[in-house]
Amino acid sequence: MTDKPLRIGFIPLVDASALIVAVDKGFTAAEGLDVTLVREVSWSNVRDKLNIGLFDAAHLLAPVAIASSLGLAQVKVPIVAPFNLGLNGNAITVSPSLHAAIMGEADGDPADPLVTANALARVVAARRKTGAEPLTFGMTFPFSTHNYQLRFWLAAGGIDPDEDVRLVVLPPPYMVDSLASGHVDAFCVGAPWNSIAVDFGVGHILHFVSDILARAAEKVLAVRERWAQENPLVLAKLTRAHGRATDFIERPENRAEVARILARPERIGVDAEVIQRTLDGRLKISPDGTFRESDRYLLVGREGAGRPDPVQAAWLYAQMVRWGQASYSADALAAAKRVFRPDLYDAALSGPAAPSGNVPDGIGAFTGGNFDANDVASYLSSAAIKRRPT
Amino acid sequence: MAADSSFKIVIVDESPIRAAILKEGLQEAGFTSVEHISEMHSLLARIYALDPDVILIDLENPSRDVLEQMFQVSRAVRRPIAMFVDQSDATSIQEAVEAGVSAYIVDGLKKERIKPILDLCISRFNAFAKLQDELDRTKSALEERKILDRAKGILMKMKGLTEDEAYVLLRSTAMREKKKIGEIAQSIITAAELLK
Numbered sequence: 284m285t286d287k288p289l290r291i292g293f294i295p296l297v298d299a300s301a302l303i304v305a306v307d308k309g310f311t312a313a314e315g316l317d318v319t320l321v322r323e324v325s326w327s328n329v330r331d332k333l334n335i336g337l338f339d340a341a342h343l344l345a346p347v348a349i350a351s352s353l354g355l356a357q358v359k360v361p362i363v364a365p366f367n368l369g370l371n372g373n374a375i376t377v378s379p380s381l382h383a384a385i386m387g388e389a390d391g392d393p394a395d396p397l398v399t400a401n402a403l404a405r406v407v408a409a410r411r412k413t414g415a416e417p418l419t420f421g422m423t424f425p426f427s428t429h430n431y432q433l434r435f436w437l438a439a440g441g442i443d444p445d446e447d448v449r450l451v452v453l454p455p456p457y458m459v460d461s462l463a464s465g466h467v468d469a470f471c472v473g474a475p476w477n478s479i480a481v482d483f484g485v486g487h488i489l490h491f492v493s494d495i496l497a498r499a500a501e502k503v504l505a506v507r508e509r510w511a512q513e514n515p516l517v518l519a520k521l522t523r524a525h526g527r528a529t530d531f532i533e534r535p536e537n538r539a540e541v542a543r544i545l546a547r548p549e550r551i552g553v554d555a556e557v558i559q560r561t562l563d564g565r566l567k568i569s570p571d572g573t574f575r576e577s578d579r580y581l582l583v584g585r586e587g588a589g590r591p592d593p594v595q596a597a598w599l600y601a602q603m604v605r606w607g608q609a610s611y612s613a614d615a616l617a618a619a620k621r622v623f624r625p626d627l628y629d630a631a632l633s634g635p636a637a638p639s640g641n642v643p644d645g646i647g648a649f650t651g652g653n654f655d656a657n658d659v660a661s662y663l664s665s666a667a668i669k670r671r672p673t
Numbered sequence: 674m675a676a677d678s679s680f681k682i683v684i685v686d687e688s689p690i691r692a693a694i695l696k697e698g699l700q701e702a703g704f705t706s707v708e709h710i711s712e713m714h715s716l717l718a719r720i721y722a723l724d725p726d727v728i729l730i731d732l733e734n735p736s737r738d739v740l741e742q743m744f745q746v747s748r749a750v751r752r753p754i755a756m757f758v759d760q761s762d763a764t765s766i767q768e769a770v771e772a773g774v775s776a777y778i779v780d781g782l783k784k785e786r787i788k789p790i791l792d793l794c795i796s797r798f799n800a801f802a803k804l805q806d807e808l809d810r811t812k813s814a815l816e817e818r819k820i821l822d823r824a825k826g827i828l829m830k831m832k833g834l835t836e837d838e839a840y841v842l843l844r845s846t847a848m849r850e851k852k853k854i855g856e857i858a859q860s861i862i863t864a865a866e867l868l869k
Contacts, residue, residue, distance in 0.1 A: 324732075324733055325735050325738045327740075327741050327755070327775075328732055331775075356741075423738065425741055425742055425744065452739045452741065452742040466715075
């Protein structure tokens with residue numbers, strides 16, 4: 284028997300691969316689900332259509348799911364995530380001139396984000412002295428991992444992201460053009476846009492986000508909490524189909540086929556070869572043809588990436604507080620953690636939870652010590668650069 | 674309504690025709706201060722400079738996410754909020770989404786004052802969609818006409834038929850094969866090109 288048809292929204296990004304493969308490779312159909320994928324152009328649209336019920340589920344920025352549940356800058360609609368659509372996958376790309384400036388100031392190994400952040404701080408200070416415009420960094424959404432990852436890195440170098448540089452929201456498809464035209468000097472975005480900037484010769488990939496955080500929840504499969512309560516069986520089937528899809532994607536021999544599925548015009552609509560680079564974690568990082576390989580660039584399902592981890596939700600909530608988007612309360616922290624639902628994952632995908640890699644605190648930030656999801660208040664008070672909520 | 678005409682409205686739309694249709698409608702309804710932004714670069718700077726009470730943007734525009742940043746900026750004098758934040762009027766929201774329009778409204782404006790603007794927007798967006806649809810249909814009818822003419826020409830040349838006979842042959846073949854006449858015409862053109 285087939286359940287009633289489901290409409291699921293997504294943004295054309297490689298981190299939607301578990302969802303796209305679940306549907307296009309027939310894992311949802313095998314569970315008896317009839318799913319229509321709806322490609323969207325903005326996170327605002329995905330959020331609104333999920334919140335008002337036009338979508339049953341969505342590929343959603345993890346922080347948007349939390350902001351929605353807490354009613355931050357939007358109507359309060361509790362969202363739950365039974366499946367994490369992947370860890371990491373973003374990168375920071377800088378213009379050739381900013382790249383040269385950072386390399387000129389780098390004191391140490393530029394693969395170390397602390398070295399680049401300190402170098403960038405010197406570039407920023409030098410620009411201020413000459414009266415040059417502050418550097419502009421593009422990111423995808425106010426409540427986005429990209430926003431927090433950039434801020435975390437900038438602040439580690441002593442750069443105040445709101446005072447010393449400009450952070451602007453840019454839709455991902457506009458990133459490369461904006462870098463080429465000089466509207467932004469750098470950006471943080473997911474695949475395939477960093478690779479496309481490098482291919483066009485307008486950017487250098489300075490860091491994979493996995494250099495900054497070893498494990499960073501990126502997008503989640505999001506549903507309204509109420510919908511989850513009303514449709515537990517459908518939710519379990521959908522979650523299971525995602526588990527099967529990530530198993531499929533993570534097998535190296537399937538990567539070419541996965542890249543072809545994702546490359547289709549009605550899905551991501553870019554060259555399969557570019558998509559495969561990001562799935563393989565082997566990215567061209569410089570227009571001169573230098574490649575960099577990392578087994579942490581994008582984790583679709585391995586190392587337990589699919590299982591939602593409330594520690595990730597706590598970290599994201601802590602960033603919202605740090606940067607003045609939310610005020611701190613123990614209740615809000617608890618509510619944020621409840622968005623990530625490992626119990627729903629476990630109910631759908633039996634068997635022991637996969638090991639979570641060699642990351643003791645579940646985050647693995649390059650600086651600032653271990654993150655304790657049960658003591659977010661002291662984590663926040665130890666941050667040197669932060670905002671007060673407005 | 675008199676006070677409402679002082680509302681400053683900004684339309685963010687890459688389609689100049691739809692923006693013109695919307696602007697005209699708003700002006701007819703007495704909203705005299707309507708600006709159109711079609712250039713997405715430095716969108717926020719332009720909006721801050723215009724300082725509108727209401728921003729209208731089509732849902733197919735990726736720059737909606739750029740507008741969301743306005744909630745965050747504490748320095749901004751006035752903070753707009755998305756229409757979707759107020760869900761008390763679910764029907765309106767549903768209609769707006771279906772029509773493909775979304776609105777950002779400066780925090781504090783009364784809903785009743787915005788309603789006529791939104792309703793007008795929805796009906797103009799729908800009218801535009803209908804127009805677009807008709808245009809597309811006319812275009813495809815013209816396309817089919819061209820294909821038909823070419824197929825007739827091929828048949829006339831290859832089989833020595835008159836134009837009427839060629840048409841009858843196309844039509845009867847379409848009926849026999851339970852296909853559209855345009856499809857039969859297209860396959861004749863394809864075949865003729867292959868056999869060239």
